[in-house]
Amino acid sequence: MRTLSLPRFKKKIPGYITENVSEELIRLEDLVKIYDTGALKVLGLKRINLTIHRGEFVAIMGQSGSGKSTLMNILGCLDRPSMGHYYLDGVDVAGMSPDELSLIRNRKIGFVFQSFNLISRTSALRNVELPMTYAKCGRREREERARLLLERVGLGQRAEHMPNELSGGQRQRVAIARALANEPPLLLADEPTGNLDTAASVEIMELFSRLHQEGTTVVVVTHEEEIAAFTNRIIRFRDGLVVSDKPNVPVNAGNAGAGADNAGKHARGGPENAGASDDTDGGPKGGTSRGRRICHAD
Numbered sequence: 001m002r003t004l005s006l007p008r009f010k011k012k013i014p015g016y017i018t019e020n021v022s023e024e025l026i027r028l029e030d031l032v033k034i035y036d037t038g039a040l041k042v043l044g045l046k047r048i049n050l051t052i053h054r055g056e057f058v059a060i061m062g063q064s065g066s067g068k069s070t071l072m073n074i075l076g077c078l079d080r081p082s083m084g085h086y087y088l089d090g091v092d093v094a095g096m097s098p099d100e101l102s103l104i105r106n107r108k109i110g111f112v113f114q115s116f117n118l119i120s121r122t123s124a125l126r127n128v129e130l131p132m133t134y135a136k137c138g139r140r141e142r143e144e145r146a147r148l149l150l151e152r153v154g155l156g157q158r159a160e161h162m163p164n165e166l167s168g169g170q171r172q173r174v175a176i177a178r179a180l181a182n183e184p185p186l187l188l189a190d191e192p193t194g195n196l197d198t199a200a201s202v203e204i205m206e207l208f209s210r211l212h213q214e215g216t217t218v219v220v221v222t223h224e225e226e227i228a229a230f231t232n233r234i235i236r237f238r239d240g241l242v243v244s245d246k247p248n249v250p251v252n253a254g255n256a257g258a259g260a261d262n263a264g265k266h267a268r269g270g271p272e273n274a275g276a277s278d279d280t281d282g283g284p285k286g287g288t289s290r291g292r293r294i295c296h297a298d
Contacts, residue, residue: 059228062237110179169200
């Protein structure tokens, strides 16, 4: 397999995208989220202090209403905290403009959704290309890179297939390849196995494990113990608070097929480039380098 190089962008990229490379990829300080419904104010997150280092593989767990989805939206720069600070790669993004946040999402964060959010009337290859199109990357380069990414997730022979010609696990692998298109330092996965059967869920979590071993920071939001069991750290939320933050010995990938039914025993208790559109295959929208070269025109 050919070496996968960084994408090259022909548009000048601001320094806050390229010049800040922090070992503390995510740092939250006294982070608060308040939902104001008019008659009632609801505390979604209550003074959260949390750090996730570059290269970690983290599960964020909690039941419905625990605050994990609120945190996911803030980590993905899809929502803003009401108070406190969110440092992404050393930069406080809480006060950034919508355009700056859009650029952050496209270059710094890869999203993987439960419902895949693939464009249903275009091929796997074109779905993977989409974030690079937003990033103004040249046509030849983005097609070559998209093919390499599909090879990386084991779908090199399915590049021209439409989403309805792929299984659920294959569609999620296309979504993961798309999330990696601009080589983001952070991969955020929101219930990535929620629509998959057991075997496909194991396949996806093994892929995340491999990406983590290759240097990608992976944060998975889940309520399933057997999914969290694949990660190296489990953070549990309840009522908008962190109630537990512990290291985890990940389930052995070699035994993952059998472990899918009992992996919970191993747990010891962390858009633009999503390619989402009105015509999506699914539900609603929801290793890094110190330098990037300028993308050449075709």
